[in-house]
Amino acid sequence: MSFGIPFTPPEASSIAGSVDLLFYTLLAFTALLGVFLTSLVIFYAVKYRAGSSADRTGERARSLPLEVTWTVASLLIAFVIFGWGAALFMRREHPPLEALEIAGLGKQWMWEFRHPGGQREINELHVPVGKAVIVSLASQDVIHSFFVPAFRVKQDAVPGRTTHVWFIASEPGRYRLFCAQYCGTQHSEMGGFVTAMPPEAYAAWLGNQGQGETLVADGEKLFGALGCSGCHGNSSKVRAPDLTGIFGRPVALDNQQTVIADDRYLRDSILNPKKEIAAGYEPVMPSFDGLVDEGEMQMLLAYLKSLSARDTTKSEAIH
Amino acid sequence: MGASTESVAFDKPAREQAADTFAMWIFIGSEAMLFGAILLVFLIARISYGPAFAAASHHLSLPLGTLNTVVLITSSFSMALAHLFGNRGRWRASTWSLAATALLGLVFLGIKAAEYTMEFREGIAPVLGVPFTYDGPDPVHAEFFFGLYFAMASLHAVHLIGGIVVIAGMLVMWSSATQSSRLRRVRAIGLYWHFVDIVWVFLFPILYLINR
């Protein structure tokens, strides 16, 4: 019936349906209100056109009850829409505990992904259906934005910080991946496809990708190569904190405050160690700013996270 | 039509004067938003990199900064006097006070220039092509501090130069102006000058006095 003309995007993630429900409800409301107002104006325009014989007695220049009614009604409706939208939005903050974490790196003008097993992809992303996937996003240069319309998800990748987006693909298929934030000359070419496949197919696909080093293993190597282990290792002479189980743990700082060791904290500890000093230690750790690029940062973070006891506190630390 | 209004829109000089003052205050409010936005940038950086900023702040010259604050407050004082004398019709005294104000403004700029030169020699001024040399801790964020310091101090200096130019222009055209229009101008430039002083009153502790 639609002659190949698309009217709606595919719904291929666990949240797509609920976002669409809100969208269509709002669409129905605005269409009704729009049609009502338009008809009202047309009705008045015809009925009270100059020279018509309509009754014009009893006209008023204001009506307090009416004005109060529509103000309050608009407010109430607005609050309902707000609450609904906000409730759905806050789901973004709480990814399921058991999730597959994929590192996504945006650079002018391509997306690079690394699976936990180390498999790399460029402008393609393979994910299993029915399993939560967290894409942790970083950017090498300018701001990009990870956008999969079929999943109704979008998140900017901002240089200098790690952001996250998560989804559960619900329908196998190949869906468009875009960069939604204008990022320079070839912004419109920066994208590709997300392929959602049944878990077995995904496993098979992973297997076929050749066994690269895992992200964690790469991170571990870097940890040695950059000299981190020289201080944080067991046999070190420098007194530096033991990093086992660091991720998601509360850390006492020397200024009496306590912070959760989330992505932001780890990143800052490496790039800007003087900012927050762990209580009881000397601020001797050098800054690695300029020595690790975004890709290496993702490896280091993956390694540090892998040192965590078990994934119990993970979901709080991610946002 | 009242001979002493400058704009055709007004009948009474008193109303025009009220309008002038109001306009200047709105302009000052607008300027305050400009400086406020930049201060906000500084504040956020300062929250993030407190120790680096404190250490870098010690590389500014406190004696010169303090001296400059004295100079600027004095110039505000003489500007207030110029207004007071003008109000009393004592135009000679008023003229001298105005000239003193502009001169003190120049002194301020001179001292500022001396500071800049020192900082340039030290290698911490963000001048094109000159490498940044700094021996304190965390040079990256110290450089950030100096960048913001130069930006804010220079923006303030540009405002001061504007004020000096206007005062100079006023004095050049002084003899041809009527008394009421002289008063009108003194009042307007006075408000501006005091505002620029207030900006420095905030910049000074924020830049020079971080955890001395």
Next chain:
Amino acid sequence: MNTEALSSSSYLGEGAGPAAWLLTTDHKRVAWLYLISLTAFFFLGGAMAVLMRIELATPAGDLVSDDVYNRLFSLHGIIMVWFFLVPSIPATLGNFLLPLMIGARDLAFPRLNLASWYVFMLGSLFALASVVFGGVDTGWTFYTPLSTLYANGFVSMAALGVFTVGFSTIMTGINFIVTIHTLRAPGLTWFRLPIFVWTMYATALVMVLATPVLAASLILIVLERMFGIGIFNPALGGDPLLFQHLFWFYSHPAVYIMILPGMGVVSEVLPCFSRRPLFGYKAVALSSMAIAVFGFLVWGHHMFVSGQSAYAGVLFSFLSFCVAIPSAIKVFNWSLTLRKGEITFETPMLYALFFLALFTFGGLAGLFLAALAIDVHVHDTYFVVAHFHYIMVGGMVTAYMAGLHFWWPKMTGRMYPETWGRIAATVTFLGFNLTFFPQFVLGFLGMPRRYHTYPPEFQFWHILSSAGAVVLAIGYLMPLFYLGWSLFRGARAPANPWRATGLEWQTASPPPPHNFDAMPKVSRPAYDYAMKGLQHEKFSPHKDEA
């Protein structure tokens, strides 16, 4: 041919020649200086839009290269926002009408007014000069670190141009606020002011308090580009998101600079052609102020997926819904104004009705964007593009056309050709919807904005949109010609052709140099269309009372 010299008692007859116009301090002539320059900028920006639409008719990037396309939409946005829409109604109609409407001889600071035009021209031409060297490719939003570290265009030049134009905006704002406070005619209390004056006041407030923050963010960009200060560069300790906060602190309130004046025009036109007082006058007046103030609290709704904290997103979403309420109040009041009227459909009225429809639809689309979960999906897609064109083009530009036709007789002393006017209004309305409605669908489908090429499945809707742009272009070109024609050949206009109540209609068309022969006194509320005697064109409601 009736081109006999206008009587020298009109402001138009007060000395001809370029010098008399370029050095004028008469607010009515300054309004013309602005009108002419803004018209040029509008068509320049429009021509770029047409080029973009032609490019987008096919999925491949075949007409222009990606670099050129990026420069086109960047410049289109910059020109349309800062060099056209922000000054549009305030600097032309506002400049011309504000003193007339409040019974003053001129704005409080006539020379400042002229200076603002020179500053405006200096800044805008400086920014446009960057095109000669190669243009800018940052989008109108100048997001960092793209604009500071990576863009290869002439960003500093464009930014300094916009910065300079900002000063002219602030000058206009100060002038308006002071004028409204100090120069109202005797008896013209705040709640007797025409809504147009209220909206000018609200607009001026936003201009004065928001523009300096834009200035600050542009200065910082220039400093970062020229001196390498790492303000927005994370590698040097800066924060790229901070720029977005500063930019939107200005630019969200600025969208109200770009709609409040239109609301003011429509609030004049609707009562006049309905022969009815404006429904709920006080609510409309106060909601203008509410929009101006609350408009400053919602900027974070442009940053829902930028990485700002989710709780801030929720707060900003909530406030965005609150700021929609005053607009809702206005829409309802305008609609009810028609009730029991004696409605006629001259060109200004047609434009005003089209405004009502298009603004409402654009505003309702704003509700989708303010709803967090939906914005995650449609952010940075054509849904947003459709939203703001509905409000800015469908709303503000349409209101501008309404106002231009409404006050054309007052400004020129000539009538425009009515039939042509009605045709143009209708063509614009149809062309507009054809251009921008498909973009809502595109956005929902996921078509990102600022795309030079796009997947083929979107083409159908793009073709509709491009076809609409051609119709729209015709709709805007028509007034250019018939208004130009009427300047010389139009029928002479009486002082009050629409039998309207405002003070501006109580003086000659075109008005004398200092606006009124005798200073008016006001003893009635605005929009007193029930007044006896208004049926006669010569009737002047304010003169007969002492």
Next chain:
Amino acid sequence: MSDIRKLTFVYLVLLALLALTVGSSSFDLGGFNSALNLVIAAAKAAIIATMFMQLSSGGILPRLAVAATGLWLAILFGLTLIGR
């Protein structure tokens, strides 16, 4: 000439406050140094505004402008710091 005396007094108070800020910075008061500096700066600004700029006698309009500016600066700082 009591007005001149008044202005001179104001001038001396400003210098005294300046001395106070500079002096206080040589004592380590922890986080209070910055707070004290800002309070003193605000006091100086208030004195300049009321005495030199005659804010207190200039009618309601200038005060309106100052109040509006203060409110808007608060919005700018407040919501930006929340948003981060």
